[in-house]
Amino acid sequence: MKAIVSSLLSRPDEIMLEIGASGELAVARLRAVIAGILLLLPLTNMLGGGSIDENLIGLAGAVIVNVISQVWLALARRRRHFRWLPFVTTVFDVSLTTLVLVLLASYHLPAALNSLIVWCGYLLAILLTALRSDGRVTLLAGAMALAQYGLLILAVFSIAQSPEELISTDYGTVTSASQWQRLILLAIATLITTMVVYRMQQLVQMSGTDGLTGLPNRTWLIHRMPRLFEAADIDSSSLTVALINLDHFRRLNDEMGHGGADRALQDLVGLLNGLVDSGEWLARVRGDEFVLILRKPIGTAWERVDALRRIVADHSFEPDRSSEPIRMYFSAGLACYPNDGRSLSALLRRADRRLQVAKRSGRNRVVLREE
Ligand SMILES: Nc1nc2c(ncn2[C@@H]2O[C@H](COP(=O)(O)OP(=O)(O)OP(=O)(O)O)[C@@H](O)[C@H]2O)c(=O)[nH]1
Numbered sequence: 292m293k294a295i296v297s298s299l300l301s302r303p304d305e306i307m308l309e310i311g312a313s314g315e316l317a318v319a320r321l322r323a324v325i326a327g328i329l330l331l332l333p334l335t336n337m338l339g340g341g342s343i344d345e346n347l348i349g350l351a352g353a354v355i356v357n358v359i360s361q362v363w364l365a366l367a368r369r370r371r372h373f374r375w376l377p378f379v380t381t382v383f384d385v386s387l388t389t390l391v392l393v394l395l396a397s398y399h400l401p402a403a404l405n406s407l408i409v410w411c412g413y414l415l416a417i418l419l420t421a422l423r424s425d426g427r428v429t430l431l432a433g434a435m436a437l438a439q440y441g442l443l444i445l446a447v448f449s450i451a452q453s454p455e456e457l458i459s460t461d462y463g464t465v466t467s468a469s470q471w472q473r474l475i476l477l478a479i480a481t482l483i484t485t486m487v488v489y490r491m492q493q494l495v496q497m498s499g500t501d502g503l504t505g506l507p508n509r510t511w512l513i514h515r516m517p518r519l520f521e522a523a524d525i526d527s528s529s530l531t532v533a534l535i536n537l538d539h540f541r542r543l544n545d546e547m548g549h550g551g552a553d554r555a556l557q558d559l560v561g562l563l564n565g566l567v568d569s570g571e572w573l574a575r576v577r578g579d580e581f582v583l584i585l586r587k588p589i590g591t592a593w594e595r596v597d598a599l600r601r602i603v604a605d606h607s608f609e610p611d612r613s614s615e616p617i618r619m620y621f622s623a624g625l626a627c628y629p630n631d632g633r634s635l636s637a638l639l640r641r642a643d644r645r646l647q648v649a650k651r652s653g654r655n656r657v658v659l660r661e662e
Pocket residue numbers: 503536537538539540541542544548549550551552553556577578579650654
């Protein structure tokens with residue numbers, strides 16, 4: 292339970308934020324469509340015989356909501372994501388619902404508390420936070436909806452001079468029991484949405500993690516790289532991709548069996564993981580192949596990867612107590628962003644060519660150019 296709460300309250304990792312940003316765009320599009328439909332309401336009201344004043348106020352409100360929705364949509368479309376956007380738009384969605392309920396109260400008190408369709412705006416605002424994949428946004432939506440609607444209930448009950456004012460032929464009788472039910476429903480919707488977000492975070496984490504070593508996998512790398520490229524572009528720095536392949540791993544499999552070779556692989560990853568610094572990301576992309584991303588130009592990255600290679604070569608691995616310690620070696624090819632390519636696949640192709648040079652020249656070495 293503690294783990295669930297702390298995961299929901301902490302900032303999601305970069306991949307979840309990326310998924311959340313596309314969810315924010317989906318919500319922004321939906322909001323823009325709903326806002327467009329709102330423009331039709333004053334029209335239908337007019338056809339139904341509503342007063343001119345009422346329709347003008349309705350039209351002005353719908354236009355304002357449309358303008359703001361278009362602003363949120365434009366911001367959600369931007370390549371550079373604003374981390375604050377889901378929080379602000381969620382507060383907007385909840386507060387807009389409250390605003391409409393307040394307007395209803397000024398026209399007819401029971402309408403504010405017994406209108407089902409407008410109150411559903413809170414439920415929608417809470418449920419749509421599931422697409423933002425951020426537990427903090429969902430909890431904010433739930434807390435805001437409960438606080439705002441709770442205050443509205445208190446205000447309406449204190450404004451009503453007599454119980455008759457809370458009885459309506461169109462909206463029925465406002466009772467405290469039905470209002471408690473609505474508050475409880477909002478809390479339940481928040482809880483369910485929070486669990487959906489938590490499950491989604493877990494599934495994304497699972498799909499981006501290699502089962503044997505616990506390292507990020509290729510899927511993780513594919514989703515993470517665009518942000519790293521963007522960060523490198525912003526501060527005009529370089530990124531180096533090192534493609535690391537174990538030497539003669541097949542032989543290890545033959546000698547120790549698959550289980551022993553698996554344990555050796557886990558030992559090696561444990562060693563490398565302990566050595567990886569901030570500004571470096573290690574992922575397992577294939578059987579005995581890893582990618583190390585370094586926020587360094589290629590020359591400095593070569594020195595770093597070569598130092599890692601020497602540490603690995605000097606280390607003895609003990610897959611189990613009964614077997615002899617073994618040595619493992621790796622070869623690596625490097626490619627640099629942006630000089631060697633501007634996409635992950637281009638960089639990996641380049642790094643692979645250099646890795647093949649390392650293999651052909653005798654293995655246990657790091658290569659940064661083809662010849
Ligand atoms: N134990 C184990 N073996 C694996 C795993 N994934 C791939 N392999 C084995 O790793 C070996 C990879 O072989 P290669 O990379 O083709 O060749 P190599 O023997 O490492 O030789 P070079 O790369 O040329 O130095 C194959 O025998 C695969 O079966 C895994 O998860 N566990």
